[in-house]
Amino acid sequence: MSKTTFVVGIDGSDAGERAVAFAKARAKAVGDCAITLCYVIEWSPFSFQTPEENEQRHKRREEEISMAHSRVLDPAVTDAKKDGCEVSGIVRHGDAAEILDDLAKELDAAQIIVGRVGIRGLKERVFGGVTGRLVASASVPVTIIP
Amino acid sequence: MKKLFPAASLVTLAPVTAAAQEMSIDDRVNQVFASSTGWFVNLIFSPLPFQIAGSDFPWIVMWLVIGATVFTIYFGLIQLRAFGHAISLVKGDYSDPKDAGEVSHFQALTTALSGTVGLGNIAGVAVAVGIGGPGATFWMILAGLLGMASKFTECTLGVKYRNEYPDGTVSGGPMYYMVKGFKERNLPGGGILAIFFSIFCILGALGGGNMFQANQAHAQISGIVGDYPGWITGVIFAIVVFLVIVGGIKSIASVTEKVVPFMGIMYVGVALVILLVNYDKIGWAFGQIWAGAFTGLGVAGGFVGALIQGFKRAAFSNEAGVGSAAIAHSAVRTKEPVTEGVVSLLEPFIDTVVICTMTALVITISGVLVVDPDTGLFVLNEAGTAIQTVDGSSGVQLTSAAFATGFSWFPYVLAIAVVLFAFSTMISWSYYGLKAWTYLFGEGKTKELVFKLIFCVFIVIGAAAQLGAVIDFSDAMIFAMAVVNITALYFLMPVVKREMNSYFERLKTGEIVKHKH
Numbered sequence: 157m158s159k160t161t162f163v164v165g166i167d168g169s170d171a172g173e174r175a176v177a178f179a180k181a182r183a184k185a186v187g188d189c190a191i192t193l194c195y196v197i198e199w200s201p202f203s204f205q206t207p208e209e210n211e212q213r214h215k216r217r218e219e220e221i222s223m224a225h226s227r228v229l230d231p232a233v234t235d236a237k238k239d240g241c242e243v244s245g246i247v248r249h250g251d252a253a254e255i256l257d258d259l260a261k262e263l264d265a266a267q268i269i270v271g272r273v274g275i276r277g278l279k280e281r282v283f284g285g286v287t288g289r290l291v292a293s294a295s296v297p298v299t300i301i302p
Numbered sequence: 303m304k305k306l307f308p309a310a311s312l313v314t315l316a317p318v319t320a321a322a323q324e325m326s327i328d329d330r331v332n333q334v335f336a337s338s339t340g341w342f343v344n345l346i347f348s349p350l351p352f353q354i355a356g357s358d359f360p361w362i363v364m365w366l367v368i369g370a371t372v373f374t375i376y377f378g379l380i381q382l383r384a385f386g387h388a389i390s391l392v393k394g395d396y397s398d399p400k401d402a403g404e405v406s407h408f409q410a411l412t413t414a415l416s417g418t419v420g421l422g423n424i425a426g427v428a429v430a431v432g433i434g435g436p437g438a439t440f441w442m443i444l445a446g447l448l449g450m451a452s453k454f455t456e457c458t459l460g461v462k463y464r465n466e467y468p469d470g471t472v473s474g475g476p477m478y479y480m481v482k483g484f485k486e487r488n489l490p491g492g493g494i495l496a497i498f499f500s501i502f503c504i505l506g507a508l509g510g511g512n513m514f515q516a517n518q519a520h521a522q523i524s525g526i527v528g529d530y531p532g533w534i535t536g537v538i539f540a541i542v543v544f545l546v547i548v549g550g551i552k553s554i555a556s557v558t559e560k561v562v563p564f565m566g567i568m569y570v571g572v573a574l575v576i577l578l579v580n581y582d583k584i585g586w587a588f589g590q591i592w593a594g595a596f597t598g599l600g601v602a603g604g605f606v607g608a609l610i611q612g613f614k615r616a617a618f619s620n621e622a623g624v625g626s627a628a629i630a631h632s633a634v635r636t637k638e639p640v641t642e643g644v645v646s647l648l649e650p651f652i653d654t655v656v657i658c659t660m661t662a663l664v665i666t667i668s669g670v671l672v673v674d675p676d677t678g679l680f681v682l683n684e685a686g687t688a689i690q691t692v693d694g695s696s697g698v699q700l701t702s703a704a705f706a707t708g709f710s711w712f713p714y715v716l717a718i719a720v721v722l723f724a725f726s727t728m729i730s731w732s733y734y735g736l737k738a739w740t741y742l743f744g745e746g747k748t749k750e751l752v753f754k755l756i757f758c759v760f761i762v763i764g765a766a767a768q769l770g771a772v773i774d775f776s777d778a779m780i781f782a783m784a785v786v787n788i789t790a791l792y793f794l795m796p797v798v799k800r801e802m803n804s805y806f807e808r809l810k811t812g813e814i815v816k817h818k819h
Contacts, residue, residue, distance in 0.1 A: 201394050201406030204559035207413050207733035209552070210405045210633035215470035217403040249403030258399070 159190045161265040168228040171271025174301045179269045191243040195224045199249040253289040260296045267297040339775045346778040362781045366617040369788040370448035381450035384644045395816045404635045407645045414630035417730030420723035422619030425698035427661040433688045434611030435601040437594020439662040441612025446654025449622030450647040458643030458798045460628030474632020476625035477741045483794045499786040503738035506780035511731020513764025519724040520765045522717045536765030540758040562726045565719040573660035576708035587666045620650040625787035640805040668704035
C-alpha cells in the first residue's frame with residue numbers, strides 16, 4: 157500500500173496557511189501520509205519582454221526560486237516537520253491551476269488542497285481565479301479551504 | 303530597418319521654427335559631417351557599375367539578396383522544410399517543463415520582432431509600391447522568403463557561440479560567433495571582423511535605431527498637433543528611454559512591449575477588414591502584382607524598377623543578414639542552437655511576407671494609385687520618377703490615405719502606432735548597441751552607463767536637428783553591419799549545416815520528442 161499523498165498550494169498568504177493546517181490534520185487522521193507543498197511563481201511563456209529582460213531571465217529565475225524557498229516554502233516545510241508530518245516542498249514556474257494539477261498527476265496524489273482567496277479584480281471575475289480554474293480542470297479531488 | 307525617405311525629405315520634416323542661428327549650426331554640422339563621411343555613404347549605397355534595363359542597382363541590395371539565395375540553396379530550402387516545426391517550437395510543444403521560467407521561444411521571437419516591425423512595414427512599403435507599382439510586392443515577398451534562410455543561419459550561430467557568465471546572464475551576437483567560430487575552424491580574421499561589426503553596430507544603433515526613429519516620430523506627432531520644436535519630442539522620448547534603460551523602470555518597457563504587438567495585430571486586422579470589404583478586388587490585385595512583377599505596368603524603370611524597389615524595401619524592413627536578430631535571439635536557454643534558428647526564420651515571414659504584403663494590397667486595392675483607364679497602365683508623376691497618387695502623397699502619408707479609404711479615423715491610430723514602433727525600436731537597438739559597446743570596451747556598470755547616456759543624448763539630437771547627413775551615415779552603418787556579418791556567415795555556414803543535420807536526424811529518429819501532447 158503506497159502512501160497517500162496530498163498536494164497543497166501555498167503562496168505565503170493566510171489562505172495558504174489554512175490549507176497547510178487542514179492538510180496536516182487530514183494527514184494525522186489518515187496516517188502514513190506524505191504532504192507536498194507547492195509554491196507556484198506565476199509565469200507565462202507567451203508574455204512580451206525586452207531584450208534586457210531576456211538576457212537576465214535565467215538569473216532572475218534562480219533568484220525567484222531561492223526567494224520562494226527562503227521566504228515561504230522552507231519555513232512552512234520546517235513547521236510541518238515539527239508537527240511530525242512527512243513533508244516536502246517544491247517551487248515551479250507557470251500557471252498555478254495547471255501546475256498543481258500536473259504535480260498531483262505526477263505524484264499520483266489523492267487530492268489537492270488549496271486556500272480560497274476570493275475573487276479580486278475584473279480579470280478574475282471574467283476568467284475565474286486560480287481555485288475556480290483548478291476545480292474546473294483538476295483530475296483528482298480538490299479541497300478548498302475557506 | 304526603418305529607413306523610409308532619403309535625407310532630403312527629413313530636412314523638410316524637421317521643425318521650421320528653428321532660429322536662423324541654430325539653422326546655421328545645423329548646416330555647419332551637416333556640412334562637416336557630409337564632407338568627412340559622404341564617401342562611406344556613397345560607397346555603401348553606390349550602384350553596380352552597369353545598369354540593369356536602364357536602372358541603377360545598389361550593390362548592397364544585391365549583396366543581401368545573393369547572401370539570402372546562397373543560404374536558401376545551401377540549407378536546402380530550410381524555410382519551407384522547417385516552417386511547421388518553427389510553429390511547434392513557438393507554441394512550446396518541445397519545451398521541457400523543467401525549463402519553465404526561462405526565456406521561451408515565443409518571447410525571443412516577439413522581442414526580435416518588436417525591433418524590426420515598424421516604419422519599414424508602413425512607410426517603406428508605400429515607397430516601394432509608389433515607385434515600383436504593385437509588382438514590387440512580388441519581389442518583396444520573394445526577398446522576404448529568401449531572407450528567412452539568412453536569419454536561420456545568423457540566429458543559430460548567435461546561440462551556439464554566445465557567452466554565458468557565472469551570474470547566469472548571457473551575451474551573444476555576431477561579434478561572438480566571429481571570434482569563437484573562426485577560432486574553432488582555425489580561420490584568421492575573426493577578431494578583426496568582430497571589431498568592425500561592433501563599431502558599425504554602435505553607430506547603426508545611434509543612427510538608424512535611434513536618431514532616425516526620433517526624427518520620424520516627431521514628424522508624425524507634429525503632423526497631427528501642428529509644428530513645434532523637435533527638441534521637445536526629443537527630450538520627452540529621451541526621458542522615457544532613460545527611465546527604461548538606465549532607471550530600469552520595467553513597467554514602461556513592459557507596457558510598450560505589450561502595446562506594440564497589439565498595434566501590429568490591429569494593423570493587420572484593419573488591413574484584413576478592408577480586404578474583406580473589397581473581396582471582389584482581391585483577385586484583381588493579385589493579378590496586378592503578378593503582371594506588374596514581370597511587365598512593370600508602366601512604372602519607372604519597367605519590371606526591373608519594380609524588382610529593385612521590392613528587394614530593397616524587404617531588405618530594409620526585415621534586417622535579414624544584418625546580424626541584429628542574432629543578438630536578440632541569443633538569450634534563449636536551449637540545448638539546441640538550431641531550434642532558435644528555426645524559430646527566427648518566422649521573422650521575415652511575419653514582417654515581410656505577411657505585414658508588408660497587407661500594406662501593399664491595401665494600397666493597390668484602395669485605388670490611391672492613378673491608373674490610365676484606356677491603357678490600364680499607371681500614370682507617372684510629372685518628374686516621371688513615381689506613380690501619381692490621388693492626393694499627391696507618398697511614404698507614410700500614402701499608407702495613411704489608403705487605409706483612410708476604409709476607415710477615416712485610421713490615420714490617428716497609425717500616428718500612435720508609428721510613435722510606439724519608434725519607441726520599441728529604440729529600446730531594441732539600445733540593447734544591440736550596448737552589446738557591441740561592451741564587446742569593445744568590456745562589461746561594467748560605468749561603461750554601460752556611458753553608452754546609455756550617449757544613446758539618450760542622440761535621441762534629442764535626432765528629433766531636433768536636421769542632420770540628414772548624419773542619418774544617411776548611420777543608415778549606411780547598418781548596411782555595413784550586413785557586409786561584415788554575411789562575410790562571416792559564408793565562413794561559418796558549414797557549422798550550421800552540421801548542427802542542422804544532427805538536429806533533424808534526431809527529430810526523425812524520435813530522440814527529440816514533444817513534451818506536450
